[in-house]
Amino acid sequence: MNQPVTWGPPRAERADAARNRRLLLVTAREIIAGQGAAQLTMDGLAERAGLGKGTVFRRFGTRAGIFAALLDDDERAFQEQVLAGPPPLGPGAPPLDRLIAYGRARIDFLIGHREIARAALDGREQVPAGSQTPMSREHIRFLLGEMSLAAADLDVLATQLTAALDGPLLLYLSSAILTQAAPQVSERLGRGWQDLIQRVCRPR
Template sequence: MTEVPLSWEPPRPERADAARNRRQLLDTARLMLAEAGPDNLTMDALAERSGLGKGTVFRRFRTRAGIFQALLDDSERELQQHVLSGPPPLGPGAPPIERLIAYGRARVAWLFRNRDVARFTLDGRQPIPGPAQAPASQIHIQVLLREMSLPGVNLGLLAVQLTAALDGPLLLYLSAGTLTAGRDDAERELGAAWQNLVERVCRP
């Protein structure tokens, strides 16, 4: 299996005007979501509300689903920042298995917070909510696995499998019924299931 690089790449540098437009569009999109929900966040409405041209919006996002994907990516950068420099056990300084457990719990919580946005990243062209695993998540998990003593284990494949257990489509499938009934309980149960999985797989 091909090795994944063991570092997260910083975002590509943007021109100042492009970065300013991106921030304005994302801030406006979040405001529109809070005011009227995801059904009313369209390309045309975002262009009108932001005061930027339709061409700017279409070049930035390409499709309506692209708006939601950009919102999701922007939110994930905050989680990555906590992983890179936040307090342990999510951030550096704790044993790798504790960091892996904390990361899974944090990502489950993040998925719940962004559940509606994640649903709207699907634009109908996907046959199912497919395996769009976050590369940064897989990289981080593989880094932590390499710090553990797991002889005879294919760490690359294990990282892929653990990443899949935290992938968004899991919530997209489950949230239609069970999860919407009791979000707090469901979030706790999924976090506990992740901890149980990690402890069974990664403890000697």
């Protein structure tokens, strides 16, 4: 969410490096699930994973880098569901249904990862996490192109709809809606997305 996401496979790693990466990510998730994101530290992760501190620092660089790696890992799993998962999120459903499903799933993802996304910020980003969503724009543009939307400027429309799903809007919006529990927030924003898409993509 705070790094550009690619459609291709991850860069090849040495077997030992890949093994350490998996171990560290699993361990980080265990710490977050049991104690919360605020309790995850570089030293604590190294100790619990049974690896040297140097290994953790070389892998992630900073504490924020741990959270960025967790986001990247989950982003790839999310992409896989979009590219090859069951419909309507994956292929096989009408484009309107897929677009609605994509927005709802993306909102669930962003709300579910908001604490991790905040922790991934280390002050070096020019913009908040979630601003770079090339997958969203490309996917939305593709689905719009599959519909009959008359003379609509699909490039501009795709950009505007992508902005409606952008991380900063959902993660940092000053709104009473975000004081609710995550499932309530996701459901309310999801209904809003569905209403928006049905209105914008109404047959002319």
